[in-house]
Amino acid sequence: MNELLNSSIKIWNKLNEDERAYLIDxxxxxxxxxxxxxxxxxxxxxxxxxxxxxxxxxxxxxxxxITLYKLIDNDICLFSAxxxxxxxxxxxxxxxxEDTNGLLLPIDxxxxxxNKSNTFKxxxxxxxxxxxxxxxxxxxxxVFHSLDKRLANYLLECDSDIINITHExxxxxxxxxxxxxxxxxxxxxxENIVKLERNSITLVDYNKLMDISDK
Amino acid sequence: MNELLNSSIKIWNKLNEDERAYLIDxxxxxxxxxxxxxxxxxxxxxxxxxxxxxxxxxxxxxxxxITLYKLIDNDICLFSAxxxxxxxxxxxxxxxxEDTNGLLLPIDxxxxxxNKSNTFKxxxxxxxxxxxxxxxxxxxxxVFHSLDKRLANYLLECDSDIINITHExxxxxxxxxxxxxxxxxxxxxxENIVKLERNSITLVDYNKLMDISDK
Numbered sequence: 351m352n353e354l355l356n357s358s359i360k361i362w363n364k365l366n367e368d369e370r371a372y373l374i375d376x377x378x379x380x381x382x383x384x385x386x387x388x389x390x391x392x393x394x395x396x397x398x399x400x401x402x403x404x405x406x407x408x409x410x411x412x413x414x415x416i417t418l419y420k421l422i423d424n425d426i427c428l429f430s431a432x433x434x435x436x437x438x439x440x441x442x443x444x445x446x447x448e449d450t451n452g453l454l455l456p457i458d459x460x461x462x463x464x465n466k467s468n469t470f471k472x473x474x475x476x477x478x479x480x481x482x483x484x485x486x487x488x489x490x491x492x493v494f495h496s497l498d499k500r501l502a503n504y505l506l507e508c509d510s511d512i513i514n515i516t517h518e519x520x521x522x523x524x525x526x527x528x529x530x531x532x533x534x535x536x537x538x539x540x541e542n543i544v545k546l547e548r549n550s551i552t553l554v555d556y557n558k559l560m561d562i563s564d565k
Numbered sequence: 566m567n568e569l570l571n572s573s574i575k576i577w578n579k580l581n582e583d584e585r586a587y588l589i590d591x592x593x594x595x596x597x598x599x600x601x602x603x604x605x606x607x608x609x610x611x612x613x614x615x616x617x618x619x620x621x622x623x624x625x626x627x628x629x630x631i632t633l634y635k636l637i638d639n640d641i642c643l644f645s646a647x648x649x650x651x652x653x654x655x656x657x658x659x660x661x662x663e664d665t666n667g668l669l670l671p672i673d674x675x676x677x678x679x680n681k682s683n684t685f686k687x688x689x690x691x692x693x694x695x696x697x698x699x700x701x702x703x704x705x706x707x708v709f710h711s712l713d714k715r716l717a718n719y720l721l722e723c724d725s726d727i728i729n730i731t732h733e734x735x736x737x738x739x740x741x742x743x744x745x746x747x748x749x750x751x752x753x754x755x756e757n758i759v760k761l762e763r764n765s766i767t768l769v770d771y772n773k774l775m776d777i778s779d780k
Contacts, residue, residue: 410709437694440701479652486655494625
């Protein structure tokens with residue numbers, strides 16, 4: 351347990367003994383099954399992932415979904431404690447896309463702790479800004495570039511399940527940069543649409559790709 | 566000056582005398598002209614608006630723009646101090662859409678102050694969460710709702726039967742083009758929902774607009 355706290359909480363070494371003890375004493379083990387949903391309005395508390403994946407997404411009334419980001423081993427899930435953050439008035443859904451275990455700092459303990467530890471509070475605020483930046487990236491890609499659509503079209507037009515091409519080549523063809531293409535491909539991979547290997551891209555879910563491409 | 570700080574900074578009464586004195590001593594008067602641009606990467610510091618409007622938007626390389634929110638009298642503009650916020654790695658543009666005057670807490674003084682005053686730092690973090698929520702709203706509008714809905718929502722939110730605005734301004738706010746907005750407005754006019762005149766839009770059939778907006 352100490353080991354997980356140490357590796358997940360990047361500022362562990364900046365916490366004093368009392369603060370560390372508080373976290374050790376008050377976190378409890380949690381286990382979620384694949385497909386379990388943790389809604390942010392249930393506000394269970396801060397989740398520290400040991401092994402697993404939590405997908406954070408928004409959903410429209412019609413059921414359309416957009417993944418904002420995915421949290422993996424050693425990541426900290428803050429939106430499960432969003433009721434403790436002033437001014438967060440939107441709903442996201444947290445879905446375990448694999449069996450997920452880790453630690454939970456229950457919401458009442460979380461609230462007590464951020465009022466006790468400025469170091470920890472600052473760290474939480476840094477995480478909020480990081481999630482804000484991640485979300486802005488998604489907004490820009492979706493709204494400005496339709497890059498998800500364009501990339502899906504591009505991959506479909508390659509007419510092969512295994513495409514031997516570098517991210518740089520795709521970037522050149524789509525008038526984008528390698529960094530942006532790599533990140534969007536990684537996004538596709540997280541959504542189980544493609545599988546990435548060195549210099550090749552394998553199409554895993556043809557139907558999802560067709561949906562994105564709007565064909 | 567005191568009066569502006571008092572009315573803009575919602576936690577003014579929670580600041581102690583030293584903290585108030587710091588703000589009074591270190592803010593300077595600023596004046597921007599209509600159309601002036603304050604880029605967030607110039608990072609001038611925290612701006613407290615007395616009179617005016619600052620539009621915060623993101624822009625694509627092709628010049629397409631999306632307004633995230635507009636700040637008006639007594640609002641606090643934080644993105645002009647974004648270099649002092651960890652993990653904010655996206656660019657927004659701040660445009661004065663009217664002559665704008667107010668106070669500036671220059672960036673070095675801002676950095677000193679948030680390390681001095683936890684009350685003020687908490688307040689800044691609350692503002693970041695608020696902007697995050699505003700931005701999520703925009704993301705949801707764009708990705709989930711079609712333009713007719715978005716335009717109907719937009720017109721309803723103007724809270725007036727006669728709206729003095731150009732199609733270009735609406736297009737910028739909705740991240741669309743003037744042509745597309747004009748066509749959609751023309752469609753609304755043909756349906757007797759609005760009446761179009763030079764630089765003004767009159768709402769004729771409120772109920773139809775409500776139907777479209779899905780409210």
